[in-house]
Amino acid sequence: MTSSPPRKLRFATVWLAGCSGCHMSFLDLDEFLFDLAEKVDVVYSPVGSDAKLYPEAVDVCLVEGAVANEDNLELALLLRQHTAMVISFGDCAISANVPGLRNLWVGTEAVLDRSYLELADQGGQYPHEPGIVPELLPKVRPLHEVIPVDLYLPGCPPSAERIRLAIAPLLVGEKPLMKGSAMLRFG
């Protein structure tokens, strides 16, 4: 009698308000991606899946980016509902980082005025396309201020090696030790 192969982890990555640099660094995992592909099902990811809707019963999700607009917020709340382990992936998710700098202006109107009217070369106007262009939230926030987060993976971006050291233990049911300069440094 043959035993059934172990259930593959259902793995997702999400891109909120970030530059996609963390996802690029993820792709820099190179040959480790083959190992990963053997051990997980990529059920949702801008770089690894065509799924358009966040699925149910996800085991691990890497979340890049801060929470800056209504779409970000909706997806953050949804993924928390359907994910066992949520990982703040990179400095934007952890501290709001560069996207958070718009918090130096108070309120969305001041930000939009500055970006789309004051700095426009000509014909400045607000971006307005309800249902297509998501509305900005009043403040950009780190992920953990919006939903509970289980693990923090800092870096701008985290190096491929740091990403590998953080997710490899998860594949065998262990939690990585996020300690020391190799795993923790911001920037």
Added chain:
Amino acid sequence: MGVITLRVNGVELAVPAGSSVLTATRQAGAQVPVLCHLDGLNPIAACRLCLVEIEGSQKLQPACSTEASEGMVVKTDSDQLQHLRRMAVELLFSEGNHVCAFCVASGACELQNVAVAVGMDHSRFPYQYPHRPVDASHHLFSIDHNRCILCSRCVRVCDEIEGAHVWDVANRGGESRIVAGLNQPWGEVESCTSCGKCVDVCPTGAIFHKEDTTAEKHPHAERAQRLRQAREQHQWHHP
């Protein structure tokens, strides 16, 4: 010279009389993080990272500005101290506008290093986003108050070693900030000798050479100590 014997984390050791508790902790091999302290400058216990427990004292004491005394029993890494240190570092990050991603000092920043040392993987306190100016009026250097942690090393190095006393700390509480001269643009302060010692000792990217961009700052905190040794002990050459 007299000698003081004391215990640090259970290690018995002897230090010259007049030594600070910080000196003793280092001699005992303990890793006590510091930001405002710099060898060669007078201690002011501003950053509170070097707080230690001293038996018989109700309050935690800053190791940098507390003198070691005979029979002292010091603890540097209790759970309480580790908890408080991490909290202090999180508060430093959330109080200013510290964005390592494009900071001139990234990779050589003492605040960034201390965050690693205390195990800070995120801040539990909401970021404040204070409005703070950048003064680029000096012809060689700039000061970005967004990255300043008010350690006052610049104030002390300019006063104690350069003897120019360009810098001071103005205002109170959250409004506190470093000012040049009589709260003037730095470039207009005639007493500034443009020696660059404040750039050398600044632990973050707050004071920097104008030509440096992201991750290009190379501070030289050791220079202050060498100058002091040269003057006081007539040691002019360093290996």
